[in-house]
Amino acid sequence: MPTPVPPDPLTTSPGTTGLRVRLFAGLREAAGWDERLVSWNEAGTAASQDAGAGDVTPRSLWHQLQLGSVALPAGLRVAVNHAFAHPEQPLQPGDEVAFLPPISGG
Amino acid sequence: MVEPLVPQEPAAERVPLLEVQLHPEAFEPPEVLAGWQARLTALQGAAAAESLFIGRVRGINAAGEPIEALELEHYPGMTEACLLALAESCGLGHGVAAVLIRHRIGRVLPGQAIVLVAVSADRRGPAQRCGQELLEALKHEAPFWKREWSGGRGTWLTGNTPL
Structure with a gap:
């Protein structure tokens, strides 16, 4: 298991209406964390500074959390509330967003 | 006398019986x-056709080095939901019974089963086609990640072996 990261301004207390962000496999290890709670206000502020319509999206979260460049890497997939989703899908408070490295099951 | 052609009503869609389970142990x-098979026989009678696939961890990796183990990570909740949705979709698409x-998670040793896919149907064609399609779908659409351990080092795999 990765070493827990200290609280930072993006991390809110459980129960706050925000967004839960999850990472898996090599992506989790590269980032050094597996799960974060992001406040809706922080996500909205970051999204408004991003290019685009200003919606909070998986892509804006990716950029906000400094997981990589503005564009998501090829092969990386996104899930919202346990369903595959488009990186530009507008999010809602309370959503769980997961960034999924290339899948290799079976 | 030639009977006039009458449009046939489509057969009622038969929802297949689905069993999906993740195994943290061998x-x-x-x-x-x-x-x-015993449960199916009790419910539906003996199947006329079954297709089976068992996938096991191989002992050698692509570089020809011995594999110590494969580590299977998954996304709890989403993985199970994906497997169930794929099983239902493939099962309905091929009209199987x-x-x-069954899929392993956690540390899996060479020779141990990693996946089992079985399909029961009235005929071999649907059974085999459904099994093949479902296996390929779960390899690419169900959130699992493999880390290959060899020489004491773990490497995340970014794709599947060729068909």
């Missing part, structure tokens, strides 16, 4: 299959 496919998926 499982023996013959035992799982025996239990599944039942679908079974």
Whole structure:
């Protein structure tokens, strides 16, 4: 298991209406964390500074959390509330967003 | 006398019986299959056709080095939901009677079963086609990640072996 990261301004207390962000496999290890709670206000502020319509999206979260460049890497997939989703899908408070490295099951 | 052609009503869609389970510990496919077949026989009678696939961890990696283990990570909740949705979709698409998926998670040793897919149907064609399609779908659409351990080092795999 990765070493827990200290609280930072993006991390809110459980129960706050925000967004839960999850990472898996090599992506989790590269980032050094597996799960974060992001406040809706922080996500909205970051999204408004991003290019685009200003919606909070998986892509804006990716950029906000400094997981990589503005564009998501090829092969990386996104899930919202346990369903595959488009990186530009507008999010809602309370959503769980997961960034999924290339899948290799079976 | 030639009977006039009458449009046929489509056959009622038969929802296949689905069993999906993740195993954190080793499982023996013959035992799982025996239990599944007994349950199906009690519910539907003996199947006319069954297709089976058992995938095991190979002992050598692509570089020809011995593999110590494969580590299987998954996304709790989403992985199970994906497997169930794929089983239902493939099962309905091919009109089969039942679908079974068992998949390992955690550390899996060479020779141990990593996946078992079984399909029961009235005919061999649907059974085999459904099994093949479902296996390929779960390899690419169900959130699992493999880390290959070899020489004491773990490497995340970014794709599947060729068909």
